Amino acid sequence: MTSGLLVEAATRVGALELAARVEVERGCLALAGPSGAGKTTLLRIAAGLLRPARGLVHCDGDVWLDTAAGADLPPERRRCGVVFQHYALFPHLSAHDNVAYGLRRLPRPERRRRAAELLERFGLAERAGARPRDLSGGERQRVALARALAPRPRALLLDEPLSALDARTRAGARRELASLLRGAGVPVLLVTHDFAEAAQLADEVAVLDTGRIVQRGAPAALALSPASAFVADFTGASVLVGMARPAPDGLTAVALEGGGEIASTDSATGPVAATVDPWEVAVAPADRPPGPTSARNRLSATVATVTPLGNRARVGLETPQPLTAELTGAAVRDLRLAPGDRVVATWKATATRLVAR
Amino acid sequence: MTSRRPGWFVAATVLGLAFALAFLFLPIVGILADVPPGELVSRLDDGTSLDALRLSLETTAISLGIIVAVGTPVACLLATRRFRGRALVETLLELPLVLPPAVAGIGLLAAFGPQGLLGSALDDAGLGIALTTGGVVAAQTFVASPFYLRQAQAAFGALDPALAEASRTLGAGEAATFGRVVVPGAAGGLVTGAALAWGRALGEFGATLIVAGSFRGISQTAPLAIFASFSSDFTAALALSAVLLAVSGALLLGVKLLTGEAAP
Numbered sequence: 152m153t154s155g156l157l158v159e160a161a162t163r164v165g166a167l168e169l170a171a172r173v174e175v176e177r178g179c180l181a182l183a184g185p186s187g188a189g190k191t192t193l194l195r196i197a198a199g200l201l202r203p204a205r206g207l208v209h210c211d212g213d214v215w216l217d218t219a220a221g222a223d224l225p226p227e228r229r230r231c232g233v234v235f236q237h238y239a240l241f242p243h244l245s246a247h248d249n250v251a252y253g254l255r256r257l258p259r260p261e262r263r264r265r266a267a268e269l270l271e272r273f274g275l276a277e278r279a280g281a282r283p284r285d286l287s288g289g290e291r292q293r294v295a296l297a298r299a300l301a302p303r304p305r306a307l308l309l310d311e312p313l314s315a316l317d318a319r320t321r322a323g324a325r326r327e328l329a330s331l332l333r334g335a336g337v338p339v340l341l342v343t344h345d346f347a348e349a350a351q352l353a354d355e356v357a358v359l360d361t362g363r364i365v366q367r368g369a370p371a372a373l374a375l376s377p378a379s380a381f382v383a384d385f386t387g388a389s390v391l392v393g394m395a396r397p398a399p400d401g402l403t404a405v406a407l408e409g410g411g412e413i414a415s416t417d418s419a420t421g422p423v424a425a426t427v428d429p430w431e432v433a434v435a436p437a438d439r440p441p442g443p444t445s446a447r448n449r450l451s452a453t454v455a456t457v458t459p460l461g462n463r464a465r466v467g468l469e470t471p472q473p474l475t476a477e478l479t480g481a482a483v484r485d486l487r488l489a490p491g492d493r494v495v496a497t498w499k500a501t502a503t504r505l506v507a508r
Numbered sequence: 509m510t511s512r513r514p515g516w517f518v519a520a521t522v523l524g525l526a527f528a529l530a531f532l533f534l535p536i537v538g539i540l541a542d543v544p545p546g547e548l549v550s551r552l553d554d555g556t557s558l559d560a561l562r563l564s565l566e567t568t569a570i571s572l573g574i575i576v577a578v579g580t581p582v583a584c585l586l587a588t589r590r591f592r593g594r595a596l597v598e599t600l601l602e603l604p605l606v607l608p609p610a611v612a613g614i615g616l617l618a619a620f621g622p623q624g625l626l627g628s629a630l631d632d633a634g635l636g637i638a639l640t641t642g643g644v645v646a647a648q649t650f651v652a653s654p655f656y657l658r659q660a661q662a663a664f665g666a667l668d669p670a671l672a673e674a675s676r677t678l679g680a681g682e683a684a685t686f687g688r689v690v691v692p693g694a695a696g697g698l699v700t701g702a703a704l705a706w707g708r709a710l711g712e713f714g715a716t717l718i719v720a721g722s723f724r725g726i727s728q729t730a731p732l733a734i735f736a737s738f739s740s741d742f743t744a745a746l747a748l749s750a751v752l753l754a755v756s757g758a759l760l761l762g763v764k765l766l767t768g769e770a771a772p
Contacts, residue, residue, distance in 0.1 A: 198673075198677055199676075199677075200673050200676070200677070225676070225681070226673070226676040226677045227676050227677070227678075227679050227680055227681050228679075229677070230679070231677060232677065233673075233674065233677040235670045235673070235674055236670075237668075237670065239668060239670035239671050239673065239674040240674075241671060241674070241675075241689055241692075241693070242671075242693065243692040243693060243695070252675070252678050252680075252688075253678030253679050253680075255679065255680070255684075256679070298674075298678070299677075299678075301678075302678060302679055
């Protein structure tokens with residue numbers, strides 16, 4: 152029996168035929184895919200909120216569900232922390248009481264101490280007495296996380312934890328979430344329909360489409376060699392990390408780890424993750440003089456891989472940070488691109504998204 | 509922007525409202541204006557009125573207790589579970605809303621009265637309803653329960669199911685979740701329903717008269733006392749009516765304030 156969390160299910164929910172298996176040992180696995188692919192269904196099965204026709208859920212060697220053996224632990228006995236999509240905070244309880252809700256088995260002083268400690272850690276000490284309706288979106292998300300973590304769960308499940316936030320709040324919340332998930336110490340299953348989010352928060356991504364896992368791997372590997380056109384369209388976003396500082400003309404310059412500098416129209420300072428979609432990246436041979444272009448970002452690179460995908464191809468570049476370009480099959484033929492070639496990758500500063508890290 | 513509505517239409521609606529207000533309000537004025545308030549209070553001092561009020565309070569408290577204790581889980585079940593025959597069950601539970609009270613009284617006697625289906629068993633257990641205080645409670649519970657059930661069902665139905673699910677994942681079982689999350693979450697609707705059911709139970713007349721008669725201290729609740737005294741002592745009837753009017757008005761106002769505050 153494996154350590155970590157194993158969820159395997161075959162069931163029918165409405166029009167969806169779900170048949171999927173995921174395993175998370177430690178760290179965070181993102182379940183990514185379009186709406187209706189069965190991501191949330193799989194999460195609910197793991198938590199015990201939905202019972203599949205056939206299925207298996209193990210956590211660190213304990214059986215939570217085994218339909219073949221007739222075993223099915225109710226959600227309250229699984230110790231599985233869940234952050235719901237719209238947080239599902241109890242409206243009649245304060246932030247403190249929401250966090251303390253799962254600590255009923257502790258004696259009162261200990262319960263208070265643990266809740267206060269979590270509120271402090273999530274920067275919510277000042278808001279302990281506030282009801283959910285008086286909290287901001289970001290505060291609600293943090294209360295929901297603190298509440299899920301309070302009883303020291305054995306696995307953590309998050310259902311689109313950032314989708315209820317507005318775009319301004321989301322970047323900050325995503326950064327906090329990333330650092331939190333790194334220190335969670337339990338298997339984390341994260342549902343998202345946003346590949347960039349999955350790439351930044353998770354160690355591995357499993358792409359779910361109409362109830363089936365179509366590919367699974369590290370975010371960069373998925374973007375580099377997608378198993379199908381569907382995964383290629385869904386995964387994109389190479390992630391380049393570096394330090395941001397303000398630059399002239401209102402731009403932000405990012406000095407990349409390992410060398411090179413790029414510009415973005417997003418504003419940020421300090422450590423950032425820059426994302427760019429593969430179809431935004433153009434490739435030219437390094438030995439030809441550059442023509443005039445509006446693209447402000449130019450990075451020297453070495454071609455690492457060329458993966459044909461019908462009439463297009465994914466080209467893996469080392470800048471030295473990995474960067475993925477998506478070109479037409481014709482362009483790859485005309486340029487005779489092959490691993491080891493020296494090239495220049497270019498893309499626009501306006502196509503460069505920055506997220507604080 | 510000027511209204512294009514023709515003037516006669518506005519005049520007709522205003523006239524309708526004025527008529528409705530006058531029709532509903534004048535009886536209230538009548539009760540309070542006929543006799544000076546001081547005399548109304550003094551007229552309550554006779555034993556019959558006080559006995560009737562006391563009996564009304566006691567019986568409605570018991571009825572309401574039964575309705576809330578049994579109705580709350582039933583309403584939650586109806587609101588959250590889909591099952592075969594649900595519409596039929598709902599119809600049966602709501603039937604007392606439209607059933608004439610006289611029919612309710614006859615039905616209660618036919619089921620639980622001395623010659624009824626379960627009558628002898630109930631009589632042996634000391635729970636006979638014919639001409640007893642128990643019969644008053646049975647009549648009130650029967651006619652008032654749908655008022656609570658409907659409100660409670662709507663309140664439970666409006667609750668986000670993720671709240672109960674969150675509670676379960678945090679280690680609370682089904683019963684604890686019901687008590688700690690579901691009931692508090694539906695509290696506004698539950699209190700409103702209880703207030704409406706109490707008001708209906710307090711005013712219950714026809715079914716009570718048929719089942720339990722009108723005996724002072726046993727089955728003569730306030731409405732029955734009003735009926736008993738109005739031909740002989742109209743002032744006493746007015747005094748009791750004023751008390752019931754005040755209670756009903758306060759109930760309704762309380763509900764309005766509560767639901768107004770509870771609205772998002």
